[in-house]
Amino acid sequence: MKQYIVKIKSTRHITPDVLQIVTEKPLHYKFTPGQATDVSINKTDWKEKKNPFTFTCLPDDSFLEFCIKTYPLHKGVTNELLKLKKDDELILHEVFGAISFKGEGVFIAGGAGVTPFISIFRSLNSKNEIGNNKLIFANKTKADIILAKEFKGLLGNSFINILSGEEAEGCFNGQITIDFLKAYVNATTPNVYLCGPPPMMDAVLKQLSTLGVNRGAITVEAI
Numbered sequence: 001m002k003q004y005i006v007k008i009k010s011t012r013h014i015t016p017d018v019l020q021i022v023t024e025k026p027l028h029y030k031f032t033p034g035q036a037t038d039v040s041i042n043k044t045d046w047k048e049k050k051n052p053f054t055f056t057c058l059p060d061d062s063f064l065e066f067c068i069k070t071y072p073l074h075k076g077v078t079n080e081l082l083k084l085k086k087d088d089e090l091i092l093h094e095v096f097g098a099i100s101f102k103g104e105g106v107f108i109a110g111g112a113g114v115t116p117f118i119s120i121f122r123s124l125n126s127k128n129e130i131g132n133n134k135l136i137f138a139n140k141t142k143a144d145i146i147l148a149k150e151f152k153g154l155l156g157n158s159f160i161n162i163l164s165g166e167e168a169e170g171c172f173n174g175q176i177t178i179d180f181l182k183a184y185v186n187a188t189t190p191n192v193y194l195c196g197p198p199p200m201m202d203a204v205l206k207q208l209s210t211l212g213v214n215r216g217a218i219t220v221e222a223i
């Protein structure tokens with residue numbers, strides 16, 4: 001299987017536990033918004049450990065960008081990524097992914113599950129096609145909201161935040177429920193895009209079914 005070694009151009013925290021990593025882009029390396037690749041670290045003992053991460057840049061950018069939630073306590077790949085700096089190397093693999101834009105609709109993300117939607121919304125914006133798309137973004141606290149300013153700028157009032165761990169101005173409080181969802185989604189919603197941790201996805205899929213959303217209208221990917 002093909003591998004691409006790329007140097008890191010920069011790393012920075014965009015929330016307390018999400019790292020944005022920008023790397024070189026291999027020549028002729030192509031993806032569509034929403035797709036991902038397996039990434040490993042080009043260091044002894046880490047080359048074989050592959051984890052999937054989603055491209056958050058635009059396909060035409062001259063660099064690649066990832067937004068990666070880090071888990072220092074797991075002592076795994078994301079903890080190791082925290083130690084990397086400019087000019088350290090990552091190994092990228094083939095491009096894959098279940099989520100792609102199929103038409104206007106409601107995007108529902110939990111935490112790092114927003115990553116496929118970053119490239120999709122940036123791409124829609126670059127074509128002036130944000131339209132009536134909505135993003136419902138579930139997090140624990142306001143500080144955890146990835147790229148909050150950018151999404152607010154792109155989507156305005158169609159950027160809807162719900163926080164389970166605190167009350168904050170401009171955000172709903174609690175977890176996603178049918179009562180909450182029914183303000184945004186019904187049986188005629190043409191597309192629902194759902195990405196998040198498996199327990200959240202299971203709960204929301206049941207709620208969407210209760211609200212009469214056709215399973216064929218739902219695009220899902222677990223993170």
Ligand SMILES: Cc1cc2nc3c(=O)[nH]c(=O)nc-3n(C[C@H](O)[C@H](O)[C@H](O)COP(=O)(O)OP(=O)(O)OC[C@H]3O[C@@H](n4cnc5c(N)ncnc54)[C@H](O)[C@@H]3O)c2cc1C
Pocket residue numbers: 036049051052053054055066067068069070071073074075076077078079097112115116221222223
């Ligand atoms: C298609 C796809 C795209 C994805 N894109 C992104 C993305 O863009 N951004 C993103 O942030 N994530 C993304 N993910 C998720 C991401 O791949 C994993 O969540 C992440 O790699 C886990 O990091 P880690 O350091 O725990 O992993 P690993 O290096 O796999 O470490 C896991 C280690 O931690 C241990 N462990 C597991 N759970 C616990 C726990 N609760 N407590 C203690 N130890 C534990 C395990 O035993 C294992 O040894 C994506 C997933 C998929 C499937």
